[in-house]
Amino acid sequence: MHPMINTAVKAARRAAAVINRASFDIDRVIVTEKNNKDFVTDVDQAAEQAIIEVLSKAYPDHAFLGEESGASANAHDETEYTWIIDPIDGTTNFMHGFPQYAISIALSHRGVITQGIIYDPVHNDLFTATKGAGAYLNEKRIRVGKLDRISNALLATGYQTGNPKALHQYLEMYGVMAERSQGIRRAGSAALDLAYVACGRLDGFYEKGLKPWDIAAGALLVTEAGGIVGEFNGESEYLYKGDVIAGSPKIFGQMVGLLNQFA
Secondary structure, eight states: OOHHHHHHHHHHHHHHHHHHHHHTTGGGOOEEEEETTEEEEHHHHHHHHHHHHHHHHHOTTOEEEETTTEEOTTTTTTOSEEEEEEEEETHHHHHHTOSOOEEEEEEEETTEEEEEEEEETTTTEEEEEETTSOEEETTEEOOOOOOOOGGGOEEEEOOOTTOHHHHHHHHHHHHHHHHHSSEEEOOSOHHHHHHHHHHTSOSEEEESSOOHHHHHHHHHHHHHTTOEEEOTTSOSOHHHHOOEEEEOHHHHHHHHHHHGGGO
């Protein structure tokens, strides 16, 4: 693995130790509501701090963009490297003891995502990718699925809670996609959904209103596994616009054809 991936894995495992300890006594986790139905726990904050401590020790000049801590002071300077971190993607799942959440860490170099890992501490699944060097699950090379018809495809989706307008559109999109696919899953972790597309467990994924830390590592995994990631109109500015479709090449094209009306 690339040396920067090795360091990110070390950081993720440090965070996983924090998360796993807390998972044995969920009732003691301190929960705060950031926005309507958008929660953060003290475990998210501690896990993010553990990640930043490991990475900043190895790379003291690098910047950080974390879901909980925001952008570091040097994030808008001429720093070439920025780590993009989601300490628990799927916080609501974690709060309820539902075993579908993950740690997501990506590295942006001059605005391009070059390294990415997603670590599922429940199932001990480690997804890694380096730009130009492929994607891996537990050090075995992975590829996107081979289906060529969306009618046979298993898809995943999600929506941002606390927004009635977004929920209405989500239900519209769900109706369109459910009618044309084999099935849709909404498991609650965009990072894991993208990782599952990369390894062929899912054939496609779509969601609106995501943040860079939800997308960055998973998008690299998908593209390095032979898939395509784009906006609902097929364009490539998804990382900071937040509307994402991902899938194998043929499934991606069919998804764009169906979802372009919601762009």
